[in-house]
Amino acid sequence: MQRQPTPVASRDSLAAVAAVDLVKVYGTGDTAVRALDGVTVGFERGRFTAIMGPSGSGKSTLMHCLAGLDTATSGQVLLGGTDLTTQPDKVLTKARRERIGFVFQSFNLLPQLTAAANITLPLDLAGRKPDTEFQDRLIATLGLAGRLGHLPSELSGGQQQRVALARALVSRPEVVFADEPTGNLDSRAGAEVLALLRDSARDLGQTIVMVTHDPGAAAYADRVVMLADGRLAGEIHAPTIAAVTDALQSLAAGR
Numbered sequence: 001m002q003r004q005p006t007p008v009a010s011r012d013s014l015a016a017v018a019a020v021d022l023v024k025v026y027g028t029g030d031t032a033v034r035a036l037d038g039v040t041v042g043f044e045r046g047r048f049t050a051i052m053g054p055s056g057s058g059k060s061t062l063m064h065c066l067a068g069l070d071t072a073t074s075g076q077v078l079l080g081g082t083d084l085t086t087q088p089d090k091v092l093t094k095a096r097r098e099r100i101g102f103v104f105q106s107f108n109l110l111p112q113l114t115a116a117a118n119i120t121l122p123l124d125l126a127g128r129k130p131d132t133e134f135q136d137r138l139i140a141t142l143g144l145a146g147r148l149g150h151l152p153s154e155l156s157g158g159q160q161q162r163v164a165l166a167r168a169l170v171s172r173p174e175v176v177f178a179d180e181p182t183g184n185l186d187s188r189a190g191a192e193v194l195a196l197l198r199d200s201a202r203d204l205g206q207t208i209v210m211v212t213h214d215p216g217a218a219a220y221a222d223r224v225v226m227l228a229d230g231r232l233a234g235e236i237h238a239p240t241i242a243a244v245t246d247a248l249q250s251l252a253a254g255r
């Protein structure tokens with residue numbers, strides 16, 4: 001089931017975001033940790049990819065570097081045609097705001113704003129007008145039409161995460177990064193959010209990269225990229241829960 005990694009953006013125009021020989025070292029000298037040890041991987045446009053691997057394998061570090069939230073020690077991060085590693089902070093901030101969407105485990109909604117205002121916040125900050133037809137379709141698909149005037153505290157966890165998803169998708173960013181998006185949800189609400197992530201790739205062509213520990217969540221993705229010890233350790237296309245669990249067990253056993 002496991003194949004060689006998909007080529008990266010420089011060689012494959014289908015990649016929305018890619019890491020090229022990415023190295024991230026935390027600390028110096030004896031205490032230095034090589035969190036990423038030369039990772040080269042592309043994430044195809046319009047597809048839903050999960051990043052998995054044992055604890056400490058570098059999943060969060062890779063996602064943070066790809067999203068311009070952390071700086072790499074060496075290597076490249078290509079977002080479209082832009083190498084994020086060479087951009088000044090101002091450009092990185094603009095890229096994060098305008099070209100990338102985020103969904104976090106803890107939802108990260110602004111408590112004093114209604115669901116509607118949370119959803120349009122990225123567009124408002126960028127001074128962009130919403131595509132109202134797309135926005136309405138998104139809100140209907142996410143089942144939020146009756147909840148737009150509510151504050152986050154008046155919504156269930158699943159509803160809050162659907163608002164966060166709408167906020168991430170509404171500007172049609174080049175990539176949506178989801179960090180354990182179902183970590184705070186019960187299994188039913190989690191399954192709904194995962195199905196919505198999958199559908200937004202399939203139906204809207206949205207590129208999604210998700211970090212998860214859960215093989216059940218990863219099985220919603222089109223592809224799973226495995227990390228171990230800061231390196232790529234294979235990938236699974238059209239993953240099943242059994243295939244992902246098996247691959248994780250092999251990595252844990254050092255096979």
Ligand SMILES: Nc1ncnc2c1ncn2[C@@H]1O[C@H](COP(=O)(O)OP(=O)(O)OP(=O)(O)O)[C@@H](O)[C@H]1O
Nearest residue numbers: 026027033035053054055056057058059060061062
């Ligand atoms: N700010 C930091 N300073 C020092 N070391 C760090 C820092 N962040 C991460 N590390 C180390 O880098 C390695 C990779 O960490 P990372 O959080 O990317 O792994 P992960 O696969 O996301 O782990 P988990 O599944 O436990 O969340 C680990 O050894 C971790 O201890």
